[in-house]
Structure formats: C-alpha cells, structure tokens
Amino acid sequence: MTEPEPGLGQNRIRTLAVLSVPAVLIGVVSALILFALDELSRQLQDLLWDVLPHAAGIDPDGGWWIFGMLTATGLAVGLMVRYLPGHAGPDSAAAELGGSALPLKVVPSLAAVAVLGLAGGVSLGPENPIIAINTAVLTALLARFFRRVPARLVLGLTMAGTVGALFGTPVAAALLFTGMAGAMAGPGALFDKLFLPLVSAGAGAAVMTTLGGTMLPASIPEAGSPGGWDVLAAMAIAPLAAAFGLAGVLAFRWAHRQFRRLRSPVLFTTLGGALLGLLGVLGGPLTLFKGAEESEELLHGQGESFSTLAVLAAVKLAALVVAAAAGFRGGRIFPAVFVGVAFGLAAGALLPNIRADAAVSAAVLGVVLAIARDGWLALFIAVVITGDVTVSAMLCLAILPAWLVVTHAPHMVAEDDGGARPA
Structure with missing residues (x-):
C-alpha cells in the first residue's frame, strides 16, 4: 500500500x-x-x-x-x-x-x-x-x-x-x-x-x-411506523405517481414546441397566462401559486373526495406544464410536491386501510422523481412531507419500482434528447 x-x-x-x-x-x-x-x-x-x-x-x-x-x-x-x-x-x-x-x-x-x-x-x-x-x-x-x-x-x-x-x-x-x-x-x-x-x-x-423557517411547511400528522400493507401500497403508488408525472413531462415537451411557434414572448406568455387562468377557474385557488402553503392546506383539510383530489392533481400538473412551457421563470419542485400530495390523498381515498402518510409520501416521491429526476432529492422531500423519519425504509423500497419507470424516460427539459442519464 x-x-x-x-x-x-x-x-x-x-x-x-x-x-x-x-x-x-x-x-x-x-x-x-x-x-x-x-x-x-x-x-x-x-x-x-x-x-x-x-x-x-x-x-x-x-x-x-x-x-x-x-x-x-x-x-x-x-x-x-x-x-x-x-x-x-x-x-x-x-x-x-x-x-x-x-x-x-x-x-x-x-x-x-x-x-x-x-x-x-x-x-x-x-x-x-x-x-x-x-x-x-x-x-x-x-x-x-x-x-x-x-x-x-x-x-x-x-x-x-x-x-x-x-x-x-x-x-x-x-x-x-x-x-x-x-x-x-x-x-x-x-x-x-x-x-x-x-x-x-x-x-x-x-x-x-x-x-422564517422552511419554504416547505407541509407535514402529515404522525401515525406510527408503517406496516406491511403500507409498504406494499407505497411500492405500488410510487411508480403509478411517477407515471402520472411522466405524462406531464411528455405533455410539457409538446407544449413547449407549440408555444415557441408563436415566437414572441409577449404572445406565448400571455396565452400561457390565459390558459393558467382557465385551469385556476377549474381547479380553484388551491391550484394556484407555487404549491407549498397549498400542500399544507390540502393535507390539513376536511378530507376531500377521490374525484375532487384527482381533479386537483390533474389541474395542478397541467398548470405546471403550461407555466413551465410558456416562458415563465420558475422551478418545478414545489408544484410537483402539491401534485404528489393530491395524488397520494386520492390513492388514500381509494385505499382507506392504508395510512395517509404512506400514500402521500410515496406519491410525492414518485411525482418529484419524474419531474426533477433526482432520487436523493425525491427521497428527502418525501420524508420531510411526513415529518417522520420512520418512513424512510419504506420509501427506499418504493423508489425502486418508481426509478424503473422513469430511468429511460425523457427529462423535463426542453432541449433534452430524451436519452437516459446517469443516476
């Protein structure tokens, strides 16, 4: 030596x-x-x-x-x-x-x-x-x-x-x-x-x-350590949420090309703003803004129905796609968290025997992974959103099938060629 x-x-x-x-x-x-x-x-x-x-x-x-x-x-x-x-x-x-x-x-x-x-x-x-x-x-x-x-x-x-x-x-x-x-x-x-x-x-x-503290204040009330069914549910919800996020990525790449055909930023950002306005009317005030405070409000709300939560997730994803494609300057992580929260709560509404923190953290993991394409960051945010480190083992398992879903998919970057990138 x-x-x-x-x-x-x-x-x-x-x-x-x-x-x-x-x-x-x-x-x-x-x-x-x-x-x-x-x-x-x-x-x-x-x-x-x-x-x-x-x-x-x-x-x-x-x-x-x-x-x-x-x-x-x-x-x-x-x-x-x-x-x-x-x-x-x-x-x-x-x-x-x-x-x-x-x-x-x-x-x-x-x-x-x-x-x-x-x-x-x-x-x-x-x-x-x-x-x-x-x-x-x-x-x-x-x-x-x-x-x-x-x-x-x-x-x-x-x-x-x-x-x-x-x-x-x-x-x-x-x-x-x-x-x-x-x-x-x-x-x-x-x-x-x-x-x-x-x-x-x-x-x-x-x-x-x-x-003033963190810009991601949302958290789910603690509910103890996840059980076996929670782990299995998380391993199913995470890749489904990742696939949902990838639908937004593909729509973004198409939408970006269409907006750029207008050539002038005045035209395509105004059109983008009008489309965001229509989506805001459809989804309501919760689907506006970056999504951090809105995620907290949704988590501590009155327990909306599956259909309402599904609409919120779809509208927010569409709003993220339009905002990112239409020339606005901003990041995608915070709105992706809201999409994951709504998706997870919707999954929890269909599976009432599964703990809310398991469903929500797995969905946030999947959506953030698809949008940001960084496994460490997705894991970190998914743990933070629960406020409970005991979910980390469950999420380490849930990220595996989710990563298989996103690994060869295109990134949410306009000039990306769609090829796989190193993890």
Missing part, C-alpha cells in the same frame, strides 16, 4: 478551514437573497389577491378574477422578457438546477419576472431563478473579494447554500451533492468534497430558519 505524502492531510485540513469562510458567506447571502425575493413576492401577492379585489368589491376566489389576474400576469411577464435588459435570462424550460453564472445585468429582469410569477399565481416555484440570481451575484462578489476561490467551486457552494435555505436543512444539499461530488476539484474522500457544500448549506439553512 502506498504511503500518503507527508503533510497532505494537514494541507487538506487547512484548505477546507480557509475555504469555510467564503462558504459561510455564500450560504448567508444565498439565504438573505432568497428571503428578500420570497418576502417581496408575498407582499405583492397580498396586494394582487387581497387588497385590490377587496377594494374593488370583487371575490378574489371567483373565476373572473383568477382568469384576469393570470392572463395579466402572463402579459406582464412577456413584456418584461421581451423588453427589459437581460430579457430575464434563459428560459427555465431549457435549464435544470445549477449551470454557469449569468451576467449581473440579467439579475434585475430575472428577479422581476420571478417575483411577478410567484405573486401572480403561476404554478412554478422559486428554485431555478433564485439559484441563478444567487450564482450571478455571488460569483461577482467572490471574484472581487475572494479571487483565489475557483469559479466552479463558487457555483457548487451557491447551489448548496440556496438548496439548504429553500428546505431549511443542509441534508437536502448533502444528498443532492453526493451525485455531483466527483465534479468538485481536488482529490480526497467523498466527505471532503461534501465538506464545503455542507458549510454553505448549513449557513443558508440556519439564516433562513432564523428569518
């Missing part, structure tokens, strides 16, 4: 310790920008969906207000994409989480359309634009004050810090980065490569928790 070079371990420890300073900074700034963007969107949402309709004597849950607001949001987003400097960056439909840093001049327009989409009721989450915004800002910031930090490392740490802030825990970032650790620079053990992302994610999570 070859002996390690003298001092190699000490040099690695020193490097990690020194780089922990910019890693903490990245996590803190990532969380602060996320909090500011989310708070701004909440204030604008209150104005658009509470203050204005009540001042005009209109029911904000009525069909005309929902249709009109989403159509107007689509038109406004299209005008911003067409005419603002930077054009709100690349289309979220053609990008997965992460990527190269955007120029700083793109940040204002991207932030504007992201905030408007979140506030206007568009069925997309904040993850894609906030990661892009944080990456642009922090790359420029560290290039000025920490010039010796590699740009690729800044990208990875920014993504980790933002994911940690989004979910209020560094665990999600750690799981996400286990599949990406080989891309981190330098030799060493896996945890060495995860060390700095965990520092950044931990700092981001701590700041976000201090400011």
Whole structure:
C-alpha cells in the first residue's frame, strides 16, 4: 500500500478551514437573497389577491378574477422578457438546477419576472431563478473579494447554500451533492468534497430558519411506523405517481414546441397566462401559486373526495406544464410536491386501510422523481412531507419500482434528447 505524502492531510485540513469562510458567506447571502425575493413576492401577492379585489368589491376566489389576474400576469411577464435588459435570462424550460453564472445585468429582469410569477399565481416555484440570481451575484462578489476561490467551486457552494435555505436543512444539499461530488476539484474522500457544500448549506439553512423557517411547511400528522400493507401500497403508488408525472413531462415537451411557434414572448406568455387562468377557474385557488402553503392546506383539510383530489392533481400538473412551457421563470419542485400530495390523498381515498402518510409520501416521491429526476432529492422531500423519519425504509423500497419507470424516460427539459442519464 502506498504511503500518503507527508503533510497532505494537514494541507487538506487547512484548505477546507480557509475555504469555510467564503462558504459561510455564500450560504448567508444565498439565504438573505432568497428571503428578500420570497418576502417581496408575498407582499405583492397580498396586494394582487387581497387588497385590490377587496377594494374593488370583487371575490378574489371567483373565476373572473383568477382568469384576469393570470392572463395579466402572463402579459406582464412577456413584456418584461421581451423588453427589459437581460430579457430575464434563459428560459427555465431549457435549464435544470445549477449551470454557469449569468451576467449581473440579467439579475434585475430575472428577479422581476420571478417575483411577478410567484405573486401572480403561476404554478412554478422559486428554485431555478433564485439559484441563478444567487450564482450571478455571488460569483461577482467572490471574484472581487475572494479571487483565489475557483469559479466552479463558487457555483457548487451557491447551489448548496440556496438548496439548504429553500428546505431549511443542509441534508437536502448533502444528498443532492453526493451525485455531483466527483465534479468538485481536488482529490480526497467523498466527505471532503461534501465538506464545503455542507458549510454553505448549513449557513443558508440556519439564516433562513432564523428569518422564517422552511419554504416547505407541509407535514402529515404522525401515525406510527408503517406496516406491511403500507409498504406494499407505497411500492405500488410510487411508480403509478411517477407515471402520472411522466405524462406531464411528455405533455410539457409538446407544449413547449407549440408555444415557441408563436415566437414572441409577449404572445406565448400571455396565452400561457390565459390558459393558467382557465385551469385556476377549474381547479380553484388551491391550484394556484407555487404549491407549498397549498400542500399544507390540502393535507390539513376536511378530507376531500377521490374525484375532487384527482381533479386537483390533474389541474395542478397541467398548470405546471403550461407555466413551465410558456416562458415563465420558475422551478418545478414545489408544484410537483402539491401534485404528489393530491395524488397520494386520492390513492388514500381509494385505499382507506392504508395510512395517509404512506400514500402521500410515496406519491410525492414518485411525482418529484419524474419531474426533477433526482432520487436523493425525491427521497428527502418525501420524508420531510411526513415529518417522520420512520418512513424512510419504506420509501427506499418504493423508489425502486418508481426509478424503473422513469430511468429511460425523457427529462423535463426542453432541449433534452430524451436519452437516459446517469443516476
């Protein structure tokens, strides 16, 4: 066995310790920008969906207000994409989480359309634009004050810090980065490569928790450990939910091509907004917005019927497809969680002897896996949605048939060729 070079371990420890300073900074700034963007969107949402309709004597849950607001949001987003400097960056439909840093001049327009989409009721989450915004800002910031930090490392740490802030825990970032650790620079053990992302994610999570907690507040009341029938049901529900999610992926790829035939972003985002308005009228207020608070409301609701829950799942999936394909800037994970919650509750309505947390967590696992195509992230969110770590063994089994369903299916990315990608 070859002996390690003298001092190699000490040099690695020193490097990690020194780089922990910019890693903490990245996590803190990532969380602060996320909090500011989310708070701004909440204030604008209150104005658009509470203050204005009540001042005009209109029911904000009525069909005309929902249709009109989403159509107007689509038109406004299209005008911003067409005419603002930077054009709100690349289309979220053609990008997965992460990527190269955007120029700083793109940040204002991207932030504007992201905030408007979140506030206007568009069925997309904040993850894609906030990661892009944080990456642009922090790359420029560290290039000025920490010039010796590699740009690729800044990208990875920014993504980790933002994911940690989004979910209020560094665990999600750690799981996400286990599949990406080989891309981190330098030799060493896996945890060495995860060390700095965990520092950044931990700092981001701590700041976000201090400011306002997680952006995924939904959880199912605890019901004890799952039994044998629950495990079998989860292994059936997860692949069915994954297939349901893949139907949305295929529809998205077709819809994206059709929208782009209109060429002008003003036209296709306005049309997309109008279609979202019609879907909002059909599904009601629960199917609007990113889906985090709405998932919690659905989980703690009055126990809707199977048909109602099935409609909610279908409408939200259709809204996600339209929003992602029509040029709005946003992520797909949060609305995918709502689709999974509705699908799981519908399955539970058909199988009343199966625990709700087993059905819901398995369905969330399947839908998120199909939409995001990341097994670790899907497992993490499925566990978080239950608030009970004892379901993890059941979900580790349920993900196996679900992965077989999605492994060779196309990804929810417009320019994807549909081929299989490494797990």
